[in-house]
Amino acid sequence: MSRPMHSVGVLLTMLLPVAFTVLGQNAQTPPQNLHFVADFSQFRYSDSLMYVEFSASVDRERLVYAADGGRFKGEFLVTAELLQQDSVISRKIWRNVNMVDSLAEIVPGQKLYCINSFVVPPQPSRIRLTIQDPQHPEGAGVVEWPFQPRLFSGDSLQLSDIQMAGSIERDTTTSVYTKNGFRIGPNPTALYGIGLPILYSYLEIYNLAPATSAAGENYRVEYKVCSTDGALVKSYGVKERHKPGTSAVEVNGANVVTLVSGAYLLRVEVTDLETNTVARAEHKFFVYREGDYAEGGERFKKREEVMGAGSAGLDAGRYDTMSEKEINAEFEYARYIAIKEERDTYKKLNLEGKRKYIKEFWSKRDQTPNTPENEYKRDYLERVQFANQSLRGTFRDGWRTDRGRVILIYGRADEIERFPFNNQNRSYEIWHYYQVQGGVVFIFVDKREMGDYELVHSTARGELYDEEWTRWINPNSDTSSSTTY
Structure with a gap:
């Protein structure tokens, strides 16, 4: 798969909550150092070159935010260097800026992401990432990887590295986060749990054999979770897919929230049904669930x-x-x-x-x-009981309604804005969750004015998203002036 070179960008997501105290509005105490976590994945660029994509996550609360025109600005400077022996072969430098209206917006577990890439020849190399806060330059962090580039050539079945992600969705636009028609939200920490229960992964398959039979038109893939010593913990079943050509893209979402806190391996096995050859790839990941730890820090037995x-x-x-x-x-x-x-x-x-x-x-x-x-x-x-008592629809029990489903999955909302029916608008509600995915909303409209509030828009991952949701409130309104959500 040939690739264009991408630009760079910054992404904000919410991972797992940790203890945090919101600082005052006028100043922040500089951290001792700028901690970050980074990862890289290798893909085929051409027969003689590799495409190495790397990403890093910075703890948002560790940046120093300075007043800037009535708002607050945090930024970090990234220097990526490709080294061979003691020589710098390539260097990329870019600045990532994050603006907030209030320091109170910076909540536990938020991560700022950056991503970039190098095209490298098949020679032993090193990648060095340096990230520093211009407001606190003495607290820079450095990560360096020695790695052996993989040569994706020849005719044998091969797999790229597994790229771990916090989200994957179809997207045909061109951006730093898109590859082969998918938008990939990076997760270089490879950390999952209650706040991020789905382990998303991206993988490329190379050198699928041309089919000479009906069976050979397909390949088989199996996703497994193994312990770090290789013992099988869980299989997500075997799936058979049609070959789109000699190369293919594999994206997957695996629910890992039932795994006990600890380190695991995600293992992917691909079988070409034309030749019955098998290729494997694996990547380490981590699960953290606060409930797995008793008082005093003792962790319960690690098994699913x-x-x-x-x-x-x-x-x-x-x-x-x-x-x-x-x-x-x-x-x-x-x-x-x-x-x-x-x-x-x-x-x-x-x-x-x-x-x-x-x-x-x-x-x-x-x-x-x-x-x-x-x-x-x-x-x-208890939430089921509440939903049945308070959120019942005209013909449905409360737990089956859209509001009931949301309250069962995400819990009680932190804030609910209620807007009653008037001559211009239908009744609607806006539910705010400030600790879910960095802050999300759910908007419900009583479309038929029968007490049946239906979800028309949400900013939560995987939920219904509609930028023109205001049309459901007032069908005659101008949706071009729509919404801040």
Whole structure:
């Protein structure tokens, strides 16, 4: 796959929350150093050149924000150098600027990202990244990688490196974050958990053999999670895909939120069904869930199935006497948090199997397994009850409505703006979540004025996004003057 050289950019996302105290509006205390995490991935550029893409994440709260025209400006300067022996072969320098209206916008877990690339020959090289805050230049951070470029040539089946991502979506525009029709939000930390439960990955396949049979028109791919010593933890199943040509792009999203905190390997295996040859690639990643740590810092046993370590709740005994209809109803309430494999397994069970499985289901989600109570289950089912009492639609239970789904997945909103019906506008609500993905909104409109509020727009990843959402409030309005969301 040939590639144009990309420009550079900066991206803000929210990863995992950590303890943080918002500083005063007039000044910040300079950090001791500018900590950042970086990663790189190698792809084919041509038969004799490699395309090395690297990204870095900077802790937003570690930048010094200075007053700038009524706002606050934080910036960091990036110097990327390609070295061979002691010589600098190529150097790129760019500045990334981030503006905020208030220092209170800087909240725990926010990361600022930068991304760039080199085209390199097949010779041992090093990449050195230096990132510094111009407001605090003595606190610069430096990361250097020695690496052996891979030569993607010949006829054998080959895979690129796996690029870890916080999000992947289709995008045909050209930007620093797009490759082969996909917009990739980098995650150089390779850290996932409750705040970022889906491990997105990008991979390229080279030298697929031309088909001489119907079977040879396809290739097979399997995504696995393994422990760092190679033991299989979880398989996401085998998928068969049609060959688009001699090269292909693989993007995937794997739910890893059920994994216990620790280090893992994402392993991808591709089989060319024309030749039955197999190629593999792997990348290390990390899972962190605060509930896996007891008081005093002790981490619970690292394995995916935590049956016995977690609790099904103080009321777990009731499942032993519940009817199949009652158990089915409770599992259906959990449809928004159950992964496909769990739903498929549950459907195949008899009553006794379902009674046991629902206990295991809640036990795996117990975030405080050192206590007999399962606070996660308790809070979730309380939200179900609240949704059914307060968010009921005309013909649907509250938990099935759009507002019910959102409250079950994301919890109670931090702030709700309610706008009643008037002569110009339909009734609508704006829900604010300040600690989700760096701050997101959900907008619901009562389109039929029957009390059924429907989601028309959200800034959360994977949710309905509509820049012209105001048309649902007033169909006769000019949407060109629309919205700040």
